[in-house]
Amino acid sequence: MTSMTFVCKIGDVPLNGVKQVALASFDEEFAVYNLGGEFFVTDDMCTHGMVSLAGGDVEDGQIICPLHGGAFDIRTGAATELPCRTKLRTYPVEVRDEDIFAALG
Ligand code: FES
Known part of the structure; x- marks a missing residue:
């Protein structure tokens, strides 16, 4: 069974926006998204x-990279706009009450 890690509170993530989360036991940050009340987690x-996607804009279910304007599908991690070609890693999410958990292993 995959263990789920607490990521943040649902209220921490703006509606149709993104928040960067740093967790003590992981070297890299994660990006948490709220798409119309549904939550997703990807690498940041x-x-x-070497740029944080959480500094970019969420548009039509995609995260737009703030550096060169490349984009990824937030739900699948697929690269949707050049110069991005490599898929973004996504993680299964579970919401329990007000808390967001993800299988980050
Ligand atoms: Fe993100 Fe270039 S660093 S598109």
């Missing part, structure tokens, strides 16, 4: 460069 670092 763009697969094209």
Whole structure:
């Protein structure tokens, strides 16, 4: 069974927005998204460069990288806009009451 890690509170993530989360036991940050009340978690670092995606905009279910304007599908992690080509890692999410958990292992 995959263990779920507490990521943040649902109220921490703006509606149709993104929040960067740093967790003590992980070296890299994660990006948490709220798409119309549904929550998703991906790696925060763009697969094209060393940039935090949480500094970018959420548009039509995609995260737009703030550096070169590449994009990823938030639900699947698929690269949807050049120069991004490599899929963004996504993690299964579970919401329990007000808390967001993800299988980050
Ligand atoms: Fe994200 Fe280049 S670093 S598109």
